[in-house]
Amino acid sequence: MSKSTNRRILYVETAAKVERIIKARQLKPHDPVPSEGELASLFGISRMTAKLALDMLARQGCVYRLKRKGTFMAEASADSDCAAPEQEGPTSGSDGAYDQPSESRKRIAFVFPVLDDYTSRIVSALETAARSFDFELIIKLSKDLNDEDACLRQLHGDGVDGVLLFARGRNHCSPVALELREAGCPIVLVDRMFSGAAMDFVVHDSFQGMYDMVKLFIEAGHRDIGFVSNPFQGVSSIDDRYKGYMKALIDHDIPVHSQYIHIVELANNYTNYRDENPELERFLRKNPKLTAVASGDDYLAAAVYFSAQRLNKAVPEQLSLSGFSDSQLAMMLPVQLTTVAQPVDELVQRAVQALFDRMLGRGGKKPITIRIQTRLIERMSLARLSNELETMQTSGLGIS
Numbered sequence: 001m002s003k004s005t006n007r008r009i010l011y012v013e014t015a016a017k018v019e020r021i022i023k024a025r026q027l028k029p030h031d032p033v034p035s036e037g038e039l040a041s042l043f044g045i046s047r048m049t050a051k052l053a054l055d056m057l058a059r060q061g062c063v064y065r066l067k068r069k070g071t072f073m074a075e076a077s078a079d080s081d082c083a084a085p086e087q088e089g090p091t092s093g094s095d096g097a098y099d100q101p102s103e104s105r106k107r108i109a110f111v112f113p114v115l116d117d118y119t120s121r122i123v124s125a126l127e128t129a130a131r132s133f134d135f136e137l138i139i140k141l142s143k144d145l146n147d148e149d150a151c152l153r154q155l156h157g158d159g160v161d162g163v164l165l166f167a168r169g170r171n172h173c174s175p176v177a178l179e180l181r182e183a184g185c186p187i188v189l190v191d192r193m194f195s196g197a198a199m200d201f202v203v204h205d206s207f208q209g210m211y212d213m214v215k216l217f218i219e220a221g222h223r224d225i226g227f228v229s230n231p232f233q234g235v236s237s238i239d240d241r242y243k244g245y246m247k248a249l250i251d252h253d254i255p256v257h258s259q260y261i262h263i264v265e266l267a268n269n270y271t272n273y274r275d276e277n278p279e280l281e282r283f284l285r286k287n288p289k290l291t292a293v294a295s296g297d298d299y300l301a302a303a304v305y306f307s308a309q310r311l312n313k314a315v316p317e318q319l320s321l322s323g324f325s326d327s328q329l330a331m332m333l334p335v336q337l338t339t340v341a342q343p344v345d346e347l348v349q350r351a352v353q354a355l356f357d358r359m360l361g362r363g364g365k366k367p368i369t370i371r372i373q374t375r376l377i378e379r380m381s382l383a384r385l386s387n388e389l390e391t392m393q394t395s396g397l398g399i400s
Contacts, residue, residue: 011052024132109138112166117327125348149176162186169233173197186358193236202351209340209374210244221385229296273302280307298323316383336379
C-alpha cells in the first residue's frame with residue numbers, strides 16, 4: 001500500500017476518533033475542538049494527518065476553523081450530530097487495513113480494590129467511556145496495599161498512557177501514586193481523597209450526600225437519629241459521611257449523642273448482612289429511643305434491617321433506615337431502602353475527561369478536585385412521624 005493511501009486511511013480514522021471525542025465531551029456549538037498539536041500528541045500521528053482530519057470535518061460542516069485561533073464546533077453540528085465522516089479510503093474489512101490494532105492507540109488503566117456492585121458499575125461505565133475516546137482499557141484488581149503499589153509500578157514500567165486509581169483504604173496517599181505524578185504519568189484518583197496529597201481527585205460528595213439524608217430524616221420529624229458506619233481506615237468517603245451526619249444535627253440544633261454512633265468492628269464483607277449480628281443488636285437494644293438510623297452504605301443498612309427484625313422492631317413503623325450508594329440490594333430488601341445515589345456515569349465521564357486533559361498536558365501543575373453531586377432516593381424505609389407515632393417509638397415498644 002502506498003504512503004499516500006496510508007495517510008488517507010489514517011486521517012479518515014483520526015476524523016472518526018475526533019467525532020467520538022466530540023460526542024463523549026458533549027461539545028456544543030462554538031466549543032473548542034482538540035487542536036492539531038493535541039491530536040498529534042494524543043494519537044501519535046503527524047500534525048499534517050491531524051490537519052487533514054480536521055479539514056475533513058470542516059468540509060462536512062461539523063466544525064469550523066479560524067486561522068491562529070483553532071477549531072470549533074459548528075452551529076449545524078448540534079442538529080447533524082456530527083455525521084460519520086465520508087469514507088475516502090478503505091474501510092474495516094475491505095482489505096484488512098483496519099484489522100490490526102492501531103499502534104497509536106492510547107492505553108489507560110483502572111486499578112481498584114474490590115469487585116462489588118458499585119465498582120462493577122464503574123468498570124462498565126469505563127468500558128463505554130474508553131471506547132468513546134478510542135482508548136484501550138486495562139483492568140487491575142489489587143489484592144492489598146503492597147499489590148496496589150506493585151500494580152502502579154508495573155503499569156508505569158509498561159508505558160501505560162494514564163491511570164485511574166480507586167485507592168485502597170489507607171491513612172495517606174500511595175507513595176507510588178505520588179511518584180508517578182511526579183514522573184509525569186497522568187494519574188487521577190477516583191472516589192477516594194487523601195488530605196494534603198498533591199493529586200487529581202474525582203469523587204462523589206459523600207459529605208453533602210449524608211448531610212442531605214439526615215436533613216431528610218429531620219424534616220420527616222425524626223430527632224433521635226443514629227449513625228452506623230464501617231471503620232474509617234483512611235477511607236475519605238466514610239469519614240465525609242460521618243462529618244455530614246454530625247453537621248446536619250448541629251445545624252438543626254439537635255444534640256449529638258455519642259451512644260447513637262456505632263462504628264462496626266470489622267468492615268462489612270457484603271455477603272453476611274442477613275446473619276445474626278450481636279454487635280448491631282446490642283447497639284439497637286441500648287438505644288431504644290432511636291427512630292432512625294443512617295448507614296454508611298446499603299449493606300450496613302441491610303444488616304441493621306435484619307437485626308431490627310430479630311428484635312421485633314418493624315421498619316419503617318418503629319425504625320426508619322437509610323443506606324448509601326443505591327446498590328441493587330437497596331431494591332431487593334423486603335422494605336425497599338431509602339438511600340443516596342452516586343451517579344456512576346458522571347463520575348466516570350469526569351474522571352476520564354480529567355485524565356484525557358492530563359494526557360494532553362492541559363491544566364498546568366496545580367492539582368484539581370472534582371466533586372460529583374449525589375441524589376436522595378426516598379423509598380419505603382423512611383416513615384414520617386406524627387407526634388403520637390413519635391411517642392410510641394421513643395417508648396421503646398417492640399424491643400424484646
